[in-house]
Amino acid sequence: MILDIHGKKLVFGMQWRTLTGSNTPSALAANIAREVKAARIWHDDHALHMGYLDVADAQAKIKDKLYSGAAVLARVPELVPNALFVFRLEAAGQPAIYLVCGIVKGRPRVGFDQVVHDEKTLAQLAADFPAKCDGEFKLVGNTPELLSLLLPERRIAHVPYTLDMLVSHTGPTALLKKPRATSQRKRMLTLVVLALTTAVGWPYGKAEYDAYQRRLHPPPPQKSPAERYAEDLAARAAGPVALAGVALPAWAHWFANDVPLQVGGWSLANIHCDSVVTPTANCTLTYEIRQNAKGLTNQTFVAALPDQFGAPVFQANDTKALVSAPVPVGEARNLGTVLDELPTAMALRVGFGSQLQTLRPVASKAELKDLTIFGTVPSDGPGSITHPVHSAPWEIGGPLRNVTEFAAFALNITVKTIDLMVNLEATPDLKQSKFMLTVSGDAFARD
Template sequence: MIFDVSGNRIVFGMQWETSLSDPDVHAKARAVKSPYVWAHEKAFYYGVLNEADRKEKLSKPLYSGAIVLQHRYPDIQNVMLVLEIPGGGFIACGLHQGRPRNGCDAVVKDRAELDILLADFKKLCGGASFKIYGDAHVAGIVPLTMEAFITSVDGTAQLRRVKSALVNPLAFAGGATAVVLIVSYCINAYNEHRAAEAQRLAAEAQKSSQTLYDEELTARRKDVALPARAIAEMIAPVRGISPSIGGWPLGKAACSVTISKQVVCTYEFARRENSKATYQSFMTAAGKGFDSIEMAGNTITAVKGYSAMPFIEQGKAIDAARTRREETIEFGSALQLLSSMGKPKLEDHVPFALPPGANVGEMTTPPVGAAKWEFAGPVRSLRGLQQLPDYATITNVVISFTDKPAYELERSMAMATVSGTIFSKSN
């Protein structure tokens, strides 16, 4: 299904297939009569439009929602996006082991179908955990609106028009000699092209695991990152939002670093029972302060992107990495100090940016390590994150507000959960 959001045409419900033996994805797309295809020279999978979308008249560029999701959360292997469709139904787009899977990129008509799809995705992931983002009422979901999601749209997600077959010899049977010569030339040119393409793919397949990894790491070093020490700048927009707009109290703010070099914050305002606040009172008070505003029942969701942040290239954080033992002492000690004010968590290190086809055991240089970290506590305790080392980055901050006083050390009227990544080197 194709969604037109703020001028971007996003496609969900695509069909995804592997392409290990036959690299001619355009021929495969033609076989199912899909006018567009998503493919990448380094990807061993491709996607085509579903049958219903193939008949639509298309003009503007199309972008695959699954690939946008992949590039928005490049470090999450198993992730599901669940968005409610105005008028009924849900978008349910999942990535398993970092890539789209057929059947996991879907548009379903009701909650029953959504629950079945989520259960199947959980089975597919097995014992591995997965994260859910979106705006549907699903347990454990991290707030994300469609407007915030499309800020991650870039050229890598764009579908390409399927190339037509270069020649159909049967169409020229019995033609004049000149036509036969043209056909012969086209066939030779086509065969030469296929041979060159096969040679290129063979060379790609012969690349060592180290070469594949080095190429992927070089690309990922250029990704946008925000140092953990910049926590004050990241939550500054939230601090600047009024606790109540037009009689609608602010209940939650979720901010994420995006590849489009923005921190995108989603604000949820909840109308109190018996309140005289209305949609109109909110719109009047908000003015043009947000990029988008959605209203549903007693909840208003507003989205705003912020570019004035001390962003860095991810490579700078990677270069600051130390050995895991050194980080256990340095970063571990920093978390221990924070534990008196909240709940810190650090996951195990895993190879960072390991591309498909690369085997760690075949590499001559161990890969960069990456570990997820998290801290949950009162907003006032976040100043402690400003002391974290340069190899620590932030990816998300979620702040929940309440009007009930709390006097415990680890409780507050504004509670935050910060998540990010630390990088490590082998020696």
């Protein structure tokens, strides 16, 4: 399926093959292209996989450049190494279409670049994908409800993602090429190398020829440690984040207004929100059958379940039910806006550190850990970077009523996880409540 997104044509539903054999990857890819009579292919010179258009897309007469959607996803830093991209595409008066791309170890997974027209096939793909990943992965796109089909113990994070965001990463590395033109160009380069070897290498010998080539094509200047660090920050800056001062009050408003303490007689036990980012966080709510409760069944739970919650997953011999819910936590914001204006390390420790200190009398925990350099430190060492960004993890635990204090947190304080434990039998005191909230995130500074 070829989609035109802001003038760039992205292809979904390509065929992917793993390259095996004794020949070079380029030669193996060219052989497969000839075998399947591919109109256009994706292949990197040293990659051990290649992709080509399916029959329907290959017949389309398109002169513009085509880009592989799966190849684009495999190069987005905040999504790799493992990701399952599922985007529901809707058009007025037509049934929904699902664009699916599975990325494993930074490369498109065979069989998981598909355009799906029915939810049964989509559910099967979502259920099959975890078996293809050795580690954790992200569910990317606009279908957080699929989390209920995935393994709960893997704690798979949902990353909201749009086609506009995807096309912003589209570049030459995802470009599809005509295999014939590719082969001719490589043959021409081979002939040129042979000609140069004959003309120059014969009279002078290999060492002189190598020196000649270095003078003719000097290596590009090596980037400084500061430049490499700046590029690493720029890549991270595109990722979404949630400001603690905005997201936590918004989350508390959602809990107070939209979350029932009981559903069909089942009682709320806890809420867990991992990898919190704007504009929507995906949270998992656990309801349970309390001891000595009578007449409660899965059916009573499903019948009373609010529409805004996802399909339940029953566990622990059908005494617990997990449901997912999208929670609005503020307008979309990326890390770059946080890094634009940062306080010094001392200002962070004095300002935010003092805020946490004032909470300690009414909190079970209020901690700001030591600052470390944020991002990838160049191999030259920390001393090779001037004015690096620093970050420090923070964590607060205590009664839910303390959430009103979080609105005063500065714009350099982000939240990553939110956990709420519910115990209606607890006796409230200064540091205890029926609703105990634990939140954590990062605080940023730059000297």
